[in-house]
Amino acid sequence: MAFSCSAVGLSCMFGGIWLGDREVLEASGLENPVLCMRVCSLLMYVALFIVACRIARCRRIDVRLFLGACSVLGLAMFAAGALVVLAVLPQLPADCADRRLIGLAGLSLTKFVGAPVSVWLACAFALLDRTAVMRACALGMLGAFALYSTLSQAGVACLLGTIGAVGAAGLLLVCSIALCMAGTELSLRAVFRRASPRAHGTAFAAPGVVKRPLSKVLTPGYAVAIVLSAVMLGFLRNGLATGSAAGVDPHADPASLVALVALLAAALLWKDLRTEHVFYGALLFATAGILLQPVLSVAAPGASEVLCGLGTALFEVVMWSLVVWVARNSTDAFVAASAARLVAVVGHLAGTAVVVGVGMILGPSLQDTLHASGLVVVLAYVLLLVAQLGSSPQLQVPFLSPSVVVSDARGASCPAPKDADCGEGRPADVSRSENEADIDRRYWVEPCDAVADMYRLTAREREVLELMARGRDMPYMGETLCISRNTLKMHIRHMYTKLDAHSRQDVISIVEEARQLS
Numbered sequence: 223m224a225f226s227c228s229a230v231g232l233s234c235m236f237g238g239i240w241l242g243d244r245e246v247l248e249a250s251g252l253e254n255p256v257l258c259m260r261v262c263s264l265l266m267y268v269a270l271f272i273v274a275c276r277i278a279r280c281r282r283i284d285v286r287l288f289l290g291a292c293s294v295l296g297l298a299m300f301a302a303g304a305l306v307v308l309a310v311l312p313q314l315p316a317d318c319a320d321r322r323l324i325g326l327a328g329l330s331l332t333k334f335v336g337a338p339v340s341v342w343l344a345c346a347f348a349l350l351d352r353t354a355v356m357r358a359c360a361l362g363m364l365g366a367f368a369l370y371s372t373l374s375q376a377g378v379a380c381l382l383g384t385i386g387a388v389g390a391a392g393l394l395l396v397c398s399i400a401l402c403m404a405g406t407e408l409s410l411r412a413v414f415r416r417a418s419p420r421a422h423g424t425a426f427a428a429p430g431v432v433k434r435p436l437s438k439v440l441t442p443g444y445a446v447a448i449v450l451s452a453v454m455l456g457f458l459r460n461g462l463a464t465g466s467a468a469g470v471d472p473h474a475d476p477a478s479l480v481a482l483v484a485l486l487a488a489a490l491l492w493k494d495l496r497t498e499h500v501f502y503g504a505l506l507f508a509t510a511g512i513l514l515q516p517v518l519s520v521a522a523p524g525a526s527e528v529l530c531g532l533g534t535a536l537f538e539v540v541m542w543s544l545v546v547w548v549a550r551n552s553t554d555a556f557v558a559a560s561a562a563r564l565v566a567v568v569g570h571l572a573g574t575a576v577v578v579g580v581g582m583i584l585g586p587s588l589q590d591t592l593h594a595s596g597l598v599v600v601l602a603y604v605l606l607l608v609a610q611l612g613s614s615p616q617l618q619v620p621f622l623s624p625s626v627v628v629s630d631a632r633g634a635s636c637p638a639p640k641d642a643d644c645g646e647g648r649p650a651d652v653s654r655s656e657n658e659a660d661i662d663r664r665y666w667v668e669p670c671d672a673v674a675d676m677y678r679l680t681a682r683e684r685e686v687l688e689l690m691a692r693g694r695d696m697p698y699m700g701e702t703l704c705i706s707r708n709t710l711k712m713h714i715r716h717m718y719t720k721l722d723a724h725s726r727q728d729v730i731s732i733v734e735e736a737r738q739l740s
Contacts (some may be wrong), residue, residue, distance in 0.1 A: 456573020
């Protein structure tokens with residue numbers, strides 16, 4: 223039930239937000255409404271992140287109660303903003319000096335609801351069982367695009383009208399908040415049954431996870447990955463092409479709806495779905511839609527936009543899974559989710575800013591602007607792919623793999639050694655009565671045993687974990703364990719999946735945190 227509530231809540235939230243944005247932006251009368259909307263969203267998330275940090279320091283406020291109150295307030299502000307844009311703004315004369323200011327104020331009011339609801343949902347997703355998180359992310363986000371595509375079809379849009387579409391958006395947001403509350407409560411009940419009693423006082427505390435400080439989870443490289451995953455949505459919904467033939471929303475195409483339903487079915491049936499699978503599909507659709515646009519515009523008009531729309535949907539799945547991973551693995555899920563969502567919104571703003579910036583350079587030619595900015599986005603994704611290949615356990619790129627630094631039992635730090643003890647030959651600070659075997663057991667064996675028990679690793683995966691935590695490379699591990707390189711890659715891949723880790727440094731960080739806890 224928690225799985226279903228969280229996934230459907232995510233679909234309702236983004237479907238409602240996008241539907242409301244479409245109607246409000248068309249009626250706002252602003253010069254660059256989408257860019258203004260991105261900036262407003264960024265300011266809302268900055269404010270929420272600052273408040274989250276203050277709440278984390280004082281620890282006197284119930285996070286769920288705070289997010290619930292903010293969500294209800296956001297709904298009221300959404301209704302007020304929509305009323306200003308759709309009812310008050312049309313009554314003003316065209317030459318009114320404050321017309322744009324009032325339109326911007328109404329647009330800003332409608333953007334308040336997204337921040338608390340999305341952060342709350344990210345925390346709810348972080349409570350789900352590890353094996354269900356990725357499928358829930360895929361079903362929820364693809365469901366949001368399918369819902370938005372359904373409500374954007376020509377017949378449905380004409381039937382609803384502007385007022386009906388905004389009302390439907392508000393209803394979807396109400397359903398999202400209700401489902402988020404239900405999903406969080408159901409997840410917490412399951413957590414309390416599985417977690418130790420000392421974890422019951424922590425809001426959004428997921429069991430079976432070694433929590434780490436936010437700085438060790440949301441690293442600069444990881445933040446860049448979130449930004450680049452979110453860029454495609456900002457690029458596709460840039461607002462420059464409104465009213466032109468090129469400005470037709472690709473998700474309003476019936477072919478897009480059919481393809482989204484097919485992707486939903488694939489996500490539902492794919493038991494071992496992982497983030498990299500979705501990333502490769504997103505990269506394929508997006509680059510094909512951008513690079514083949516000159517050919518497809520002649521051979522199959524509209525196909526390029528549909529491919530870009532599918533790539534955008536899959537990139538948003540990747541973005542949301544990365545946000546949930548940050549919230550799940552950080553010591554404070556509320557602060558982590560706020561920070562990760564803030565980074566994602568920066569990506570949305572960057573995607574729109576690329577199109578606007580290229581348009582300012584190239585002038586009024588819309589097609590040239592979209593094509594040139596598309597090439598910039600493709601270049602960014604190629605760089606992300608190269609970086610992903612460099613950190614993947616299956617495809618190692620030697621010159622991109624960072625040198626691993628490990629610490630010995632005496633607290634000294636040095637590069638990954640060829641011998642078992644990187645501090646060999648240095649004077650020992652420990653008591654002479656404590657031999658090296660005891661030090662090794664307490665510093666390496668016990669933390670690795672704790673991690674293996676918590677994440678239910680197999681005996682072989684436990685051995686790989688300890689060797690990786692010690693900073694060993696793949697040839698050394700294969701020789702020590704007497705297994706082939708392909709078998710070792712398989713164990714590493716399975717271990718990464720169970721640990722919910724994305725790199726060797728994540729594995730080392732998990733072991734270090736387990737060592738401190740013990």
